[in-house]
Amino acid sequence: MTVEIARHWRLNSQRYSLIGEECPACHYKIFPPRDVCPHCAEEAGPEFHFSGNGTVFSHTTVHTPPEGFEAQSPYTVALVKLDEGPMITAQLTDVDNGAVEIGLPVEMVTRKLAEQGDEGLILYGYKFRPQMAMA
Amino acid sequence: MPIMQANTPTGIVGYGAYVPRYRVPATEISRVWTDGVGGVPIKEKAVAGLDEDTITISIEAARNALHRAQINPALLGAVWVGSESHPYAVKPSGTIVAEAIGAVPHTQAGDWEFACKAGTEAMQAGIGFVGSGMQPYVLAIGADTAQSRPGDALEYTAAAGGAAYIIGRAEESLAEFEATYSFVTDTPDFWRRPQAHYPSHGQRFTGEPAYFEHSVSAVKTLLMELGRSAKDYNYVTFHQPNAKFPQRAAKMLGFEKAQWEAGLLSPVVGNTYSGATMLGLTAILDIAKPGERILCASFGSGAGSDAFSLLVTERIAGRANMAPTTQAYIARRKEVDYALYTRYRGKLSMK
Known part of the structure; x- marks a missing residue:
């Protein structure tokens, strides 16, 4: 249990707010954060706050979810190409599963990912939804 | 004098709304419980999705308030969430919201409760915090995913949504x-x-x-x-x-x-x-x-x-369109029937 708490706690900033890194050498935007830039192999560098905007690169709908994700099934998982470059995998939300299309503009929201039973932690993190109009 | 006014004038520096996407019409609830007989108190109510709760509602409303305030979230001296549906009985909603919007660690955080006025209590306390000079900004949120007994009169209206206000000094206020x-x-x-x-x-x-x-x-x-x-x-x-x-x-x-x-x-x-x-x-x-x-x-x-x-x-001037307006959230609607509503609200016993 303690290991499980620490594992999730360490991911709070990237999961809640899409905070990654920017390589100080080549300025490649990195997500998730890591020790070495995947683009130029230099040491990765300071925090970078992603805008949360991107487009759907590909998607699929999960009808047989892994353990812990049954409550929200069926749900759509997408490869999202962030405006700043990186591609990440995330659930889509606030959209009908049949209405998702490649190229759909999406934005990051923080939602419930899973609950560890009735007495455990509630895990929150990023998902993406179709971009909303301001007015 | 019973009215409250801070020594240093204060105001709303930024504000944000959030309403979930799903709606259940009151006539759908009436169909299930009264065979459609009798009037209904509203047209429809907002229902939180499966991945939403008071914390996620608060985070989105708070981000909208920050967009309109254009301030550094690290300057928020307090992040307070008023609700009667905090997801945890013990563990503050305020800490999760504060972490998600970048207000931690130099902030005060906590939860407020007074039925439907918990959020405005936090606003009043924010006026005191800022008006006394203790902090430059306070974030006060009111949000709920309201509970109601199936078939009860409250079920027609108990809804989900929230709003956030950043309180600061009057000279910066909207x-x-x-x-x-x-x-x-x-x-x-x-x-x-x-x-x-x-x-x-x-x-x-x-x-x-x-x-x-x-x-x-x-x-x-x-x-x-x-x-x-x-x-x-x-x-x-x-x-x-x-x-x-x-x-x-x-x-x-x-x-x-x-x-x-x-x-x-x-x-x-x-x-x-x-x-x-x-x-x-x-x-x-x-x-x-x-x-x-x-x-x-x-x-x-x-x-x-x-x-x-x-x-x-x-x-x-110009602040309304720096984040989705309240009416933009209301216009974004997906109607659900009573069966989906009971699933979304966790009213189905699974064990």
Whole structure:
């Protein structure tokens, strides 16, 4: 249990707010954060706050979810190409599963990912939804 | 003097709304429980999705408030969440919201509870925090995913939504707080014991001795102390447990339809509890012009009412479209039937 708490706690900033890194050498935007830039192999560098905007690169709908994700099934998982470059995998939300299309503009929201039973932690993190109009 | 005014004037520096996407029509609830016989108190109510709760609602409303305030979230001296549906019984919603918006670690965080007026209490405390010079900014949120017993009268209206306000010094504000006042008594009109899943209420007792006595008294006292009357205000908004109560309170106090209609959202979103009055105010701020006056009065069962007098400043110009407006969230709707609604609200026993 303690290991499980620490594992999730360490991911709070990237999961809640899409905070990654920017390589100080080549300025490649990195997500998730890591020790070495995947683009130029230099040491990765300071925090970078992603805008949360991107487009759907590909998607699929999960009808047989892994353990812990049954409550929200069926749900759509997408490869999202962030405006700043990186591609990440995330659930889509606030959209009908049949209405998702490649190229759909999406934005990051923080939602419930899973609950560890009735007495455990509630895990929150990023998902993406179709971009909303301001007015 | 019973009204509250800070030594240093304060105001709203940024505001944000959030309403979930899903709606269940009141006629759908009536279809299931009364065979469609009898009237319904609203058109439809907002329902939280499977991945939403008071914390996710608060985070989105808070981010919208930050977009409009254009301040560094690290300067928020407090992140307070008022709700009667905090996801944890023990573990603050405020810490999760503060972490998600970048306000940690140099901040004060916590949760407030006073039925449907928990969020406006946090606003009043924020006025004190900022007005005393203790902190430059306070984030006060009111949000709920309200519970209701299947088939109960409350099921037609108990909804989900929330609003967030960043309170700062008056010279930075989109709307200045002129004064605030609270009217509180021990009136048991609605309650929920710790182990109970659904609240209980006093049926018609929730009206005259509770909602109307407290809301009307709070507004009357504030107006009297300020030497004002209803006609001095461009807009007014009240707590909105249904469509009828706030309209009747407005009439009792001498307000006209043109003053209350912009802030009356309950017919199309339901009663968002701690979010209700605060969402009415975000809808008004979305359209308010410099120099206009707004009166706003929450109501919380148990019971009490917090009334605020606000003066809109020239800094309101251009702020509404820096984040989704309240009406943009209301327009984003996906209708669900009673079966999906019961799943989304966790009303199906799985074990």
